[in-house]
Amino acid sequence: MKQNKRKFFVTALLMMLGAIGILSFNIIQQPQPRKLQNIKALPADWTYQQVDHLMDQYKVDLGVNCRYCHAADKNNPRRNDVVSDDNPKKDIAREMIRMTAELNQKYISVLPHADTVKVQLVTCNTCHRGAPKPFGPAVAQQLPPQGPPPQPAQKGK
Ligand code: HEC
Ligand code: HEC
Numbered sequence: 001m002k003q004n005k006r007k008f009f010v011t012a013l014l015m016m017l018g019a020i021g022i023l024s025f026n027i028i029q030q031p032q033p034r035k036l037q038n039i040k041a042l043p044a045d046w047t048y049q050q051v052d053h054l055m056d057q058y059k060v061d062l063g064v065n066c067r068y069c070h071a072a073d074k075n076n077p078r079r080n081d082v083v084s085d086d087n088p089k090k091d092i093a094r095e096m097i098r099m100t101a102e103l104n105q106k107y108i109s110v111l112p113h114a115d116t117v118k119v120q121l122v123t124c125n126t127c128h129r130g131a132p133k134p135f136g137p138a139v140a141q142q143l144p145p146q147g148p149p150p151q152p153a154q155k156g157k
Pocket of ligand 1: 065
């Protein structure tokens with residue numbers, strides 16, 4: 001009986017030590033929150049997680065994969081180098097981010113009903129609908145001109 005009791009305590013003690021060991025190992029192993037390194041168009045105070053989440057949405061809205069906008073990692077071409085600006089589509093996407101924000105800030109959120117109902121903001125999907133080019137090239141050729149032609153960009157505006 002006494003023997004059994006001692007065995008029990010020794011086993012319990014070992015198990016507790018083991019648990020503490022695993023816990024502290026986990027704390028040490030816990031990865032630091034990842035830092036964003038090259039953000040020029042999205043809000044500067046966004047977390048890595050917020051940006052990563054939005055990227056999944058871009059994939060769906062444009063019907064593409066990450067590589068469509070991100071360059072290959074030079075050391076491991078199967079991976080993406082999400083910090084690099086080597087893929088020219090990334091800078092196009094930045095212009096699109098700025099354009100979409102401006103549409104919402106300047107035109108949509110100031111509509112007369114904007115303070116009474118939930119406004120429908122413009123997203124990438126408003127235009128793209130699951131394709132990198134909103135219209136395929138064949139359709140683009142046939143599009144009639146819409147309204148006034150583009151004006152050359154004005155200086156100092
Ligand atoms: C439509 C183009 C596009 C697609 C598709 C896309 N990205 Fe991005 N990604 C960007 C742009 C543009 C930026 C930079 C935003 C800025 O400058 O504010 C960026 C930045 C990032 C960053 C931040 C890197 C840093 O530290 O500066 C991560 C992480 C990232 N993308 C991951 C992904 C992943 C993962 C996917 C696929 C699920 C993906 N992206 C798909 C355009 C895209
Ligand atoms: C108001 C409509 C509109 C919105 C909103 C919009 N786009 Fe676009 N986007 C276009 C059009 C039109 C083109 C094709 C331009 C061209 O002829 O190359 C395009 C092209 C692009 C391209 C280049 C595709 C290619 O293969 O050359 C990328 C990348 C892109 N958009 C990303 C985005 C992202 C990301 C968003 C959301 C932040 C967005 N767009 C929001 C209209 C839009």
